[in-house]
Amino acid sequence: MYAVIGIVLLIVMVFGGFAITGGALGPVMHAIPHEMLIIGGAGVAALVTGNSLHELKAIGGSFKKVFKGPRHNKQDHIDAIALTTKLMRLLRAEGPLALEAHVQEPENSPIFAEFPNLLANKPLIDLICDPLTLLVVSSGSLDAYAVEEVMDNAMKTHFHELQEPQHALQGLADALPALGIVAAVLGVVKTMGSIDEPPSVLGGMIGSALVGTFLGVLLAYGIVGPMASRLKQVLDQDEQIFHVVKQVIIASLHGHPQPLVVESARSSLGESVRPRLTELLDSLRGR
Numbered sequence: 001m002y003a004v005i006g007i008v009l010l011i012v013m014v015f016g017g018f019a020i021t022g023g024a025l026g027p028v029m030h031a032i033p034h035e036m037l038i039i040g041g042a043g044v045a046a047l048v049t050g051n052s053l054h055e056l057k058a059i060g061g062s063f064k065k066v067f068k069g070p071r072h073n074k075q076d077h078i079d080a081i082a083l084t085t086k087l088m089r090l091l092r093a094e095g096p097l098a099l100e101a102h103v104q105e106p107e108n109s110p111i112f113a114e115f116p117n118l119l120a121n122k123p124l125i126d127l128i129c130d131p132l133t134l135l136v137v138s139s140g141s142l143d144a145y146a147v148e149e150v151m152d153n154a155m156k157t158h159f160h161e162l163q164e165p166q167h168a169l170q171g172l173a174d175a176l177p178a179l180g181i182v183a184a185v186l187g188v189v190k191t192m193g194s195i196d197e198p199p200s201v202l203g204g205m206i207g208s209a210l211v212g213t214f215l216g217v218l219l220a221y222g223i224v225g226p227m228a229s230r231l232k233q234v235l236d237q238d239e240q241i242f243h244v245v246k247q248v249i250i251a252s253l254h255g256h257p258q259p260l261v262v263e264s265a266r267s268s269l270g271e272s273v274r275p276r277l278t279e280l281l282d283s284l285r286g287r
Contacts, residue, residue, distance in 0.1 A: 001072015003067050003230055010222050031208035035215050038183040043172055046179075048213045050171070062165035066230050070237040072109070074273045078283050079115045080244050081265050083130060085284060086111055088252035088261075096136045103129040103136065121241075122249055123158050127151060128245055144253035151246045159239055173225035184209045243268050258284075 019025050024224040047059065065071075090098050090111075102109040106129055112119050119125060131147045187209025189272075191202060258263070259281070266280055275283075 001068070001069075003227065006226065007014055007223060010218075014218065014222070021227070026283040027204060027207050031211040032215065034208070035180075035183050035187075035212040038186065039176065039179045039212065039216055039219070042182065043176060046175060047168060047172060051164075051168060055168065058161075059168050062169065062231050063227075065234045066227050070234050070273075072238065072241050072273070074275060076117050077241055077244055077269055077273045078275050078280060079118055079281065080124070080241050081262060082117045082246055082284055083111070083115050083118060083246035084245050084265075085252075085258065085262065087128070087132060088135070088248060089258075091132070091135065092252070096139055099132050100136045104134040124241060124245065127154055127158075127242055128249070130154065131249060144250055147253060148250045151249070155242050155246065158242070159235075162235050162238070163232075166228055166235060169224060169228035169231060170199075173220045173228055176220035176224060177213075177216045180213045180219075183212030183216065187212055237270060237273070240269055242272065 015025065015028075018028070048056065051059065071280055087099060087102065090102075101265060102111050106112040106119065106125050112125070131151055134147065134150065187205065191205040191209060194202065194205060197205075244265045247268055248261055251261040251264045262280055262284065263277060266277060269275075
């Protein structure tokens, strides 16, 4: 929502300010489609050249994240703590075999069924189930530090894949000013080929060429760059729920009391999704 407001505000302020100060929008509007064809086409071509089909699809999906925001809200983070705490309680009370049916087929587990929003996040469910499956097959004999290392590696790989679209968008933002110059140079070349035209015609052609530079800079620093920054913010917040799950599992394996386990997970959350400790403990009592 705020991304849309920002883009609309950018367009109004830039073009409105230009018009208010006496600038004629007609020549600019006339040049924009042609300059956008060059700059936008070159930008898209650069993305296609530098990325696989899988990454291109991820880049396309990243725009939804920019406009929609983080995937999980405050309640989802509370639910992640509750779900993982419930599984670790079961492990402690009844042993590793009691977890087997739940972690091997989470979609059929009555425990996971209580949290449908989390169940839809397959990487998150995998992060919960995979280390607990290791505990099941090893009869609970794994060292907590070894489990933590496995989870850290899984999270590192997943986060790296999630961040690729952001890197691609930032790379595009860095390239757009140069692509704008390319469009401007081509406009100058076109103008030089019509050097025998009257000054009024040449002035219009030079103005159109300069629109290319203007668009390249505007797109880079006004739209694509901020979108890349916003995408990074969204991805960073989406990562927090994975850290919460890891904190509960590892702290439980170390044998810490449940209030300390819950607080270690809660305190790792950002302020926008961090519940109060009393709120979290009350939620856990209700489950």
